[in-house]
Amino acid sequence: MTRAVGIAGLGTAVPPKVLTNKEIEKTVDTSDEWITSRTGIKERRIAEDHVSTSDLAFEAAHEALVSTNMKPEEVDLIIVATVSPDMIFPSTACFTQEKLGAHKAAAFDLGAGCSGFIYALAAGSQMIATGLYDNALIIGAEVMSKQLNWKDRNTCILFGDAAGAAVIKPVEEGKGFLSFYLGADGGGADLLSLPGGGTKHPATHETVDKGLHYIQMAGSEVFKFAVRIMGDASLEVLKRAGLSPEEVDLLIPHQANTRIVDAAVKRLGLDKNKVCVNVDRYGNTSAASIPVALYESFEQGRIKPGDNIVMVGFGAGLTWGSTVLRWA
Numbered sequence: 321m322t323r324a325v326g327i328a329g330l331g332t333a334v335p336p337k338v339l340t341n342k343e344i345e346k347t348v349d350t351s352d353e354w355i356t357s358r359t360g361i362k363e364r365r366i367a368e369d370h371v372s373t374s375d376l377a378f379e380a381a382h383e384a385l386v387s388t389n390m391k392p393e394e395v396d397l398i399i400v401a402t403v404s405p406d407m408i409f410p411s412t413a414c415f416t417q418e419k420l421g422a423h424k425a426a427a428f429d430l431g432a433g434c435s436g437f438i439y440a441l442a443a444g445s446q447m448i449a450t451g452l453y454d455n456a457l458i459i460g461a462e463v464m465s466k467q468l469n470w471k472d473r474n475t476c477i478l479f480g481d482a483a484g485a486a487v488i489k490p491v492e493e494g495k496g497f498l499s500f501y502l503g504a505d506g507g508g509a510d511l512l513s514l515p516g517g518g519t520k521h522p523a524t525h526e527t528v529d530k531g532l533h534y535i536q537m538a539g540s541e542v543f544k545f546a547v548r549i550m551g552d553a554s555l556e557v558l559k560r561a562g563l564s565p566e567e568v569d570l571l572i573p574h575q576a577n578t579r580i581v582d583a584a585v586k587r588l589g590l591d592k593n594k595v596c597v598n599v600d601r602y603g604n605t606s607a608a609s610i611p612v613a614l615y616e617s618f619e620q621g622r623i624k625p626g627d628n629i630v631m632v633g634f635g636a637g638l639t640w641g642s643t644v645l646r647w648a
């Protein structure tokens with residue numbers, strides 16, 4: 321059995337605390353001008369000390385369920401895409417399941433860096449298409465701020481905290497997810513990583529002294545990869561759906577850097593008003609960036625039934641993922 325699967329409801333959670341570039345200027349050697357011109361970021365949200373990733377995941381998931389008129393007990397599956405889990409184990413999805421009271425749901429985390437939400441949509445939608453489940457909560461949730469070295473200007477200016485959630489369900493044939501394209505290049509694993517605390521570098525005083533528990537990134541290498549892959553992955557997923565770039569109504573790219581988004585937009589030949597950009601307000605929220613941008617586009621009335629939406633992301637791994645969604 322295969323069934324068409326699409327999005328039935330959306331939710332988000334962004335912490336109330338705003339951290340502007342001007343405030344960061346006071347703590348590291350950077351400037352609002354540098355950050356704005358190199359990334360497009362003006363401000364980001366920072367979770368309070370007591371807030372963990374599953375708190376944001378819960379809040380976003382709860383809103384998505386309310387908007388779909390679903391009770392937590394009806395949820396079949398929860399996938400949380402994250403690189404900033406509450407703990408190494410158990411999964412953030414299990415913490416989220418408990419907070420929601422979604423006791424029937426299977427739950428697991430998925431680690432594909434900033435491409436995680438697209439990977440999770442692919443995994444969850446296949447399980448519904450083939451009849452294993454009838455619905456799933458797909459969540460991208462991150463508290464990046466607790467994994468950053470706030471003295472490292474190469475990384476601390478870029479990231480922010482947020483969560484976005486989608487309820488996916490069977491939809492009318494011809495609508496929903498028309499195609500997916502996922503990929504990985506483990507040869508680039510060292511370009512973006514958090515090396516400490518796992519089995520390769522178990523946490524010791526030494527790993528902490530060396531700062532291995534912080535995100536490490538070779539920014540310009542990741543940048544070059546991103547510029548190439550965002551265009552490639554968008555064109556490939558459109559080809560798989562049998563669509564041309566002219567048929568795209570809205571592009572929702574991973575929100576990492578406006579220069580990376582601009583390159584993808586140019587490659588596709590898209591009009592700028594067909595692109596969602598909110599990196600100026602949230603920074604790079606990793607696996608949460610695409611669902612938050614999708615939510616905002618929907619709330620702003622930019623999505624109508626029948627629209628062809630391309631979502632595309634890249635991230636640690638290295639990974640990439642794209643999908644064409646025809647809004648039901």
Ligand code: UT7
Nearest residue numbers: 349350351354358434473474477539540542543576577635
């Ligand atoms: O979701 C995936 C996550 N990662 C990404 O998306 C990152 C992708 N990469 C990027 O977005 C860009 O590479 C950055 C925004 C990180 C950096 O921009 P860039 O144009 O590639 O700059 P760069 O790394 O080539 O650095 C240029 C200069 C360097 O100084 P020198 O060596 O030329 O003297 C850096 O030290 O800018 C310096 N620099 C800064 N200066 C002021 C790096 N960070 C900062 C900063 N403020 N925050």
